[in-house]
Amino acid sequence: MLMMLMCISSILAADVKVTMNTTSTTMTLADKATGAVVEIGEPASRVYSFTAPAGTYVLTAYATNGTTVNGTIEINVEDGAANEFSCLCHQLWLDC
Secondary structure, eight states: OHHHHHHHHHHHEEEEEEEOOSSEEEEEEEETTTOOBOOOOOOBTTEEEEEEESEEEEEEEEETTSSSEEEEEEEEEOTTSOEEEEOOOOOOOOOO
16 A cells, blocks of 8 residues: 555656756745645755646745845646746845
8 A cells, every 4th residue: 555655646746847046046845835845855056856746836045145035936836747947036236
């Protein structure tokens, strides 16, 4: 039974690839409905490759210091689709 559940969960998981940029080099991902954090591993040259069940997620992008939040965005992961995303984050400094 456990093996069957493991097979079903791997079938229902979609491949996801997220490319970060030089402004926001790291990220976290959480399920929008539950807030559960998704295990995404470490990036290879600012590219995260992982699997996740189909659904809506909140991606949080972090600055190069690893703590400053540059922004969040919702992404939709779909079964059987090319789930590739790129974060193009820019900063604007205003001197008021």
